[in-house]
Amino acid sequence: MIAVSSIFLLVGSSYKEKADINKEEAAVKAAIQESSDAYHARDFNRMSAIWVHNESIVRMNAGPGGSNYNQGWKGRETFYKKLFKDYPELTGNREVNSNYNIKVYSQSAWAVYDVVVQNKTDGQIRVAKHTSILEKIKGQWKLAYLSTALTSPYENINKNLEISATYHK
Numbered sequence: 001m002i003a004v005s006s007i008f009l010l011v012g013s014s015y016k017e018k019a020d021i022n023k024e025e026a027a028v029k030a031a032i033q034e035s036s037d038a039y040h041a042r043d044f045n046r047m048s049a050i051w052v053h054n055e056s057i058v059r060m061n062a063g064p065g066g067s068n069y070n071q072g073w074k075g076r077e078t079f080y081k082k083l084f085k086d087y088p089e090l091t092g093n094r095e096v097n098s099n100y101n102i103k104v105y106s107q108s109a110w111a112v113y114d115v116v117v118q119n120k121t122d123g124q125i126r127v128a129k130h131t132s133i134l135e136k137i138k139g140q141w142k143l144a145y146l147s148t149a150l151t152s153p154y155e156n157i158n159k160n161l162e163i164s165a166t167y168h169k
Contacts, residue, residue: 031141036095063150
């Protein structure tokens, strides 16, 4: 009898752990999507709410037009406020994230995933591989690191730069 109840305890525990992991992975994906949606909505308050607010955060990207690296929330805050003020109109774009590889820990998580940026008229305008590291703060997943490697074709750099300019405006 003890052996049977031990088996049920192990099976029940394993199921609960899997359910918790699935729930956390879904919450990580939702946080990542919220960052994209806030960006395209030009909503500083939403963007601010999804990032960790300290000087250890990192945002970097690389692609045909070059690369950049920013560290610290103060710099990100200034960047988003200026961008959303200078370009307040909604982008009309949306980001479709897929092919996730996520690892969840008790207070942090990392995710590597594909991103396709689509606009309403021409369809796909940019393809990238993103890496995000998130921290769990007061029960909410927040971005602490976001890296973008553009994987759109490099053959036509002028077209890519034109697309990039459209994307950021």
